[in-house]
Amino acid sequence: MNNRTKQLFASSCALGLCAAMAAHAADPVIDNISLVPRLTITSDLATANTVQYSTDLNQASWVVLTNLTVTQTPFWFVDASASPSPLRLYRVVASPLPNGMTLIPAGPFIMGDSLDHDPTARPTHTVTVSAFYMDTKLVTYALWQQVYQWATNHGYAFDNPGLGKADNHPVHTVNWYDVVKWCNARSESEGITPCYFTSAAQTNIYRTGRINLGNAFVNWNANGYRLPTEAEWEKAARGGVSGHRFPWSDTDNINQSRANYFSDTGKYSYDQSATGGYEHDFDDSVEPYTSPVGYFAPNGYGLYDAAGNLHKWCWDSYSTYSSAAQVDPRSPSTGSDRVARGGSWYYNEADGCRVAARFHGSADGRGDGLGFRCVRSSTQ
Structure with a gap:
């Protein structure tokens, strides 16, 4: 009896305290309802x-x-x-969608990263890009040959004929000038407007020679094929997610079930391959050890080989980053080397497959670790 009285008394005191507090507090007000x-x-x-x-x-x-x-x-x-x-x-x-391409949506993303203390990937900065289409796969040797044959019969001249381990493997041993002219030839062969011209006047289509093209030499609104800008490449490679080391978001590690690259598990903690060395499925003792395009799983945008297989030529000249926010950044006015991204079967190992990893070399450089994929501007 006494215990129950004490409990009720305590409850009454608590209720009295709450009532007193409510009497002195301002009544809540709903300022807005957003549907x-x-x-x-x-x-x-x-x-x-x-x-x-x-x-x-x-x-x-x-x-x-x-x-x-x-x-x-x-x-x-x-x-x-x-x-x-x-x-x-x-x-x-x-x-x-254009055949073999996917839409990369417009919007901002964080370019670069600070995960691995890579000075070339810093400072991170916000970049907004317009929507564009991108080849889901690297340009194959078969497609290269098809367009190359058309081009050489229609006034085009290339430094290199291009090579490939098989028709369904990516083309390689093509320099930057080759692939820019090839993009124009692909456009013309399909009856769409080419992007690259021999001067800022944009009167003559770029078909021959080595010309150090600038941004003004490009019709950025044309519906033809072109190389991705470095910003377009990184946004696409990230697959719609941010803050990750590789083109996938379920882990920040890599192994040879995800990409074709040279593994050195003792060098990078995020390299989780079961065995080191070249990708064993494609190491047949006949270099290059490329893999068929589309062999590995795609990223969130449906892009294959965003990491590994071959480095991919980009449009831009190389320069250091600025911390300023940018909208549709294109090649800087300075810098003679052109950018390549994405890592390859033999060079730079797991480190080179990071989405923020940057490489650059002479526009006339070529090798069996360099390929490319095309983009097209979206009018949407």
């Missing part, structure tokens, strides 16, 4: 979808919210950026 639009979209698979909105149909002004490749249908899109408006209308524009 975030969520769109359910049904679209054909493997198409590019551009989600847009407008607040005034009279002006027919549509703002792009995102570009994406449809990998499942239906799918949801949440417009987290929606602000209060009496009218907000949406539309989705669909277009087929």
Whole structure:
């Protein structure tokens, strides 16, 4: 009896205290309720979808919210950026993907990293790129030969004929001038507008010789093939995630089940291959030890060989990074070497396969560790 009285008394005191506190505290106020639009979209698979909105149909002004490749249908899109408006209308524009390419969506990412104290990858900085299409696979020897034959019959001249271990392996032993001209030839052979010209006047298509092209020599709005900028390459290689060492997000380690590279497990702690040396499936004692394109799993954007197999030529001249935020950065005005990215079957080991790893060399350099893939600008 006494115990129960004490318990009730204690409870009464607590209630009295809460009531007193409530009497002196300000009543909570709900300042705003935000209803975030969520769109359910049904679209054909493997198409590019551009989600847009407008607040005034009279002006027919549509703002792009995102570009994406449809990998499942239906799918949801949440417009987290929606602000209060009496009218907000949406539309989705669909277009087929160019053959063998995927859409890399527009948006910002953090370029470079500080994971491995690599001075060439610092300072990290925010880069925003426009949407673009990228080859899902490296240019194969078969495709190179097909376009090369067309090109040499239509006024093109190359320094190197290109080599490949097999038709479905990547082409190699091509220099930067070769691949830029080849991109133009690929465009012309398909009846689309080439990107590279012999001068800033953009009157003559680049087909022969070695010309140190500058940004003004490029029609960046053309729908033809070109090399990716270094920023485009890194955004694509990261596969839609940030802060990771390699083109995948489930681990920051690498092994030879993920990429074709020379392994040295004693040199890098993140190299987790079971055995060292060349990738054993492709070490047949006949160099180069390249692998068929598409052999290893793709990254989040559906790109194969974002790490390993061959280094990939980029458009840019090499220079050090700035910490300033950038939008669609292109080749700097200084620097004579051209950039290559991605690591290869024999050079720089696991370190070279990092998405932030940068390499550069003379534009006339060639070797069996250098290849490329193409991009196309998106008009979305």
